[in-house]
Amino acid sequence: MISKARIQLLFDQYMEETASAEETQEFFLLVNDPVNEVFLHHLMDEYLTSHEFTGGLDDSQKRNILNHVFSAEDHLDSSVNLSRRIYPLYRKLMTAAVVLLTLSIGIYLVSKRVDSGKIYKGELSPGGNKATLTLADGTKLSLTDAVNGKLAEQSGISIRKTADGKLLYEVKDPGYHHNNRRKAELSSEFNTITTPPGGQYQVVLSDGSHVWLNSASSLKYPISFASSGRKVELTGEAYFEIAKVSNRKGRLPFIVSGKKQDVEVLGTHFNINGYDTDEFTITTLLEGSVKISKAAVFERIISPGQQARVNQNIKVAEVDTTVAVAWKNGLFKFENAGISTVMDQFSRWYDVDVEYKGKIPANKFNGEIYRNMNASKALRILGFANINFRVEAPENNHGRKKIVIIQN
Template sequence: MEDFGGYFKQGELIVKYLKGELNDREKEELDQWIAQSAHNQTLFEKLTEEDNLTLQLERFTPSGKEEAWERIVAETGRKSTEKTTYIGIRWMRYAAAALVLVVSGLLVYRFTHKPAVVSPVVQRHSDFVPGTNKAVLTLADASQINLDDAVNGEIAKQADMVITKTADGQLVYNASKSPVSSAQDLTAKPIYNTITTPRGGKFRVILPDGSKVWLNAASSLKYPTKFHRSGRNVELSGEAYFEIARCVDGKKAVPFRVQSAGQIVEVLGTHFNINSYSDEAIVKTTLLEGSVKVVNTQAGTEPDTNPESGSLALVLKPGQQSQLAPGSRPKLNVIAQADLEEAVAWKNGQFQFRDTDLQTIMRQISRWYDVEVDFQGKIPEAKYRGKISRDVPLSQIFQILQSSGVNFKIDGRKITVKS
């Protein structure tokens, strides 16, 4: 697999050039890269053009600059020092946004190996900003809390649970008692909460048992504020990444079950991703650590002797992915060597495509940038490979797609893809 670190290295050199901080060795390295090809020369000129860079940076929201900085920390391993002044931190985070834009420009060549041509229409109007930490929490009494507007700290109580919102976009349930029902309160009616992210939103939640869940855009998770000792059961719509805490009642492990479109995933303690959007053709469950059992709840109770119809249930090992196909006879099959990086790219702040068709790409764009997408004419059959930050304005994605012959018409928040 290609090492994308080189793109960040070149991006860092260009940002240092813009800040006037290149040392002699770095200047020589950058000059050598520029001299390698006419494409590099053209790209360098475009990325360092002051008016263009200023316009692109203005499209970042303040939170977008913050998330861009955190993404660079993750990609490069760098950390700010304690001696950094407030002004220095503010500039470095601004520079991080610039670095994201520069790297996205470099990645145009990862897709097409030719200069991107941006139409004036797209350049003028496609300033759709990426998604941010946004969600709505629905409590047991049906009252709702808008989490992106709520102040940090304690926001609600549910029975003996204190619900807290943290500054880094996380919802935390703190139990004053055991998060698993005891024998005395098994007859009590469960209290359910639901966290829902809109299109253009994401959020994290730490459940009462300590399990961590990352919700992608246009997703929801329903869960009790106290789990039953016979099983910790939640319901998912959309996409989420789970890190399940091991929970024991006495000497018995309490299973964790995720019900999503047409399936139930049962685990004890593990890391996995479920993609169950209603507009995707296949429900995908990808296992990173531990072991999970995936049960096809749409299949009949009698075993099917036809090997092409898939399984009623599968036990996944790390690195595997189950795929549940729809139809009158839903099929549950396993991919022995799944692309783990692609499956969780969204959680790590990336779009990652591996021979991905345009319709799939546009569905991801629609959810993350909160836009409506329509196709006009024949849909291009091209497949795309590459990786780009989810922190960039939508125009950066358009540059990549346009360079391969895809055109767009923009009307408000509706995007028409024209062949």
């Protein structure tokens, strides 16, 4: 069992921003362990009332710090009387509190704040590795329930499930696929992997390209790609790492077809968010270059660090790419995000409906939340932003639960 001295050391290093990457990871693991919750709350209390602060902070002032983290305003709350000397430390604390809050120690003021809504006493579990594979002949395989190992074989290609939530397409006999006629036949046979709300999955295609599929999404792809090109169809959201493949004419392009756009790449890393319910289809590039075209009328080429938003037009901007791919790395990450953006992600991951009663709150949210947390913890960011909400059970216990956002 880890000692309290070790936990305190890691806590101090994290708050002072001197922790290494390994120490930060160790600290996060300890934070996520309920066994350490009481002691971590004690450390947070000590830190907030330490001599670094002028006169310490009372409970109301502590709440204001955490409320400020999730507000849209940049100025300091007038009720916090801090000297200029400690202002950088105060800002550092607020930045740290974003992570600590969402990991249960920053959430710790929950028992001290004024209740802003009806508390749901049940629990909404986070999503996980869930998906259905539909073979070319219409056979459906539940990847959620299937045992690890070989699931099927199609024309010399083995389909295998791994323990870490990954579907692998492996060419059993490479010579078997050198025949162009055989390749053409296989490229006309499609499989589809579909994730439900609350699901995610990875698939490694026959060319070696790696795809991470987010919740409520689907990817349709050939069993084996043709010699002339590679094309898949995406609904929802996915992150791609495309393998570089060449033929006699040069690099073989890879095309992702989806809502409102086609994305053509050679070998690169990028994320596409194109849910049917969203106004825009958003492509974010991390590595390489991609060409985005809309209805073969106009196109744009984007570079690493850029994001294209496609609706009637294509708009390109420089962005923080970590926000777009946070889901793939096990996080919700919000950067000046509206409540609709936050709740859309929660809805898909926790498999719940969302309803707004009255005017939609104008709050903006910043920070990170681990996706492996239960919804009761994730939803507390609404309470800290003074947004009233409740969770309703479905009628007769059939259907999905509903998060109701109530106008203040």
